[in-house]
Amino acid sequence: MPTVEVTDLKDGDFLLDVREDDEWQAGHAEGALHIPISEFVARYGELTEAAPQDGRVNVICRSGGRSAQVTMYLVQQGIDAVNIDGGMKHWEAAGRPVVTDAGQAGVVI
Structure with a gap:
């Protein structure tokens, strides 16, 4: 599974x-x-x-499980995709x- 750490991402990297x-x-x-993820195939x-x-598609979810599934699907489609380790919790x-x-400070739930 191609994986990247949050700290390795640069401003402007493409996030899904x-x-x-x-x-x-x-x-x-x-x-x-x-x-x-529930709408991913349709969209x-x-x-x-x-x-x-x-460029690379950096895939993120809350903790890394759902994004790992999507990353594997994208890789199978020939897309350069990586899972962001630890997801938004690590972010x-x-x-x-x-x-x-609205541009206000948010939280990860």
């Missing part, structure tokens, strides 16, 4: 958040693309339109910003 809507609304990484085209053609613990859609 696969958490459910209530988790996203509570707080997320600014600029991430949100496609809940796959949104990822292919938004993802950089020659928040590393001091990375967590925001709401």
